[in-house]
Amino acid sequence: MSTFVTGAEIAPKSFIINREVLIAYANVSGDQNPIHQDEAFAQSVGLENVIAHGMLTMALVGRYVSEIAGSSAVKEFSARFVKPVVVPANTDVELLVGAKVLSIENNSAKFEITASCKGVKVLSMAKAVIAIK
Amino acid sequence: MLNPDIVGRTFTGVNTFTVTQESIIEFCAAIGEQDFTIAPPTYTIKISLAESQVFLKESGLNWDRVVHGDQKFEIYQPIVGGDLLLCSSTVESARVVAGNEIVTVRADLHRGSEHVASSWATLVARA
Numbered sequence: 658m659s660t661f662v663t664g665a666e667i668a669p670k671s672f673i674i675n676r677e678v679l680i681a682y683a684n685v686s687g688d689q690n691p692i693h694q695d696e697a698f699a700q701s702v703g704l705e706n707v708i709a710h711g712m713l714t715m716a717l718v719g720r721y722v723s724e725i726a727g728s729s730a731v732k733e734f735s736a737r738f739v740k741p742v743v744v745p746a747n748t749d750v751e752l753l754v755g756a757k758v759l760s761i762e763n764n765s766a767k768f769e770i771t772a773s774c775k776g777v778k779v780l781s782m783a784k785a786v787i788a789i790k
Numbered sequence: 791m792l793n794p795d796i797v798g799r800t801f802t803g804v805n806t807f808t809v810t811q812e813s814i815i816e817f818c819a820a821i822g823e824q825d826f827t828i829a830p831p832t833y834t835i836k837i838s839l840a841e842s843q844v845f846l847k848e849s850g851l852n853w854d855r856v857v858h859g860d861q862k863f864e865i866y867q868p869i870v871g872g873d874l875l876l877c878s879s880t881v882e883s884a885r886v887v888a889g890n891e892i893v894t895v896r897a898d899l900h901r902g903s904e905h906v907a908s909s910w911a912t913l914v915a916r917a
Binding site (some may be wrong): 671681682684685687711713716717719720721722730732734735736767782 | 801808813816817819820821822823830831832835836839840857858859860861862863864865866911
């Protein structure tokens with residue numbers, strides 16, 4: 658695994674969210690709330706369109722965190738959901754994820770994570786702690 | 791309205807949750823993760839949210855209006871296929887802000903006597 662330096666930025670990575678991904682995530686998570694699949698329903702409750710599960714966004718960011726960790730353990734992972742990820746039909750929405758090393762202590766590295774869609778932050782106060790071997 | 795007496799109570803899952811290797815592979819496939827050897831960091835959300843949904847609904851929370859506010863995971867031991875996990879959930883706080891009901895639930899996951907993970911979910915039932 659790589660050596661982390663406080664303040665260093667980790668290369669960003671983008672993830673694609675579309676309706677197929679929402680259906681797949683609904684099926685494995687058990688969260689079949691129609692706001693994540695049914696446009697008419699989503700609009701009936703005041704949303705612009707179908708939105709992604711917050712936990713899907715967090716799971717994709719989790720993939721990024723796991724990749725940073727490599728064979729080391731992810732010890733903590735947290736986020737606040739501040740804006741919905743709107744997913745129109747037949748559209749690939751890009752989730753852009755990045756990270757910066759906040760601190761290194763107690764055999765672990767703490768990261769500040771950013772996640773945005775079209776320049777709008779969808780998570781805030783996102784952090785991860787990875788064990789350092 | 792959520793019954794405020796629920797704060798501080800702990801609800802222990804009736805059933806043990808079996809982490810099958812297939813369920814890890816399915817979860818990974820849905821999010822595009824290629825490492826199936828351990829459960830991804832957010833895998834346990836399906837256990838903890840399913841448990842919370844039951845007692846929060848029974849305690850009066852309008853689940854149809856719920857959105858996810860915050861989520862935190864602390865992972866003490868890797869979770870792998872074949873693990874049998876018991877989830878106990880404690881309502882840490884509940885408050886009303888501008889008509890929105892905000893509740894935070896901690897879920898502790900044990901494999902036998904071993905505490906493998908805890909997670910905190912803050913859920914908001916919109917006014």
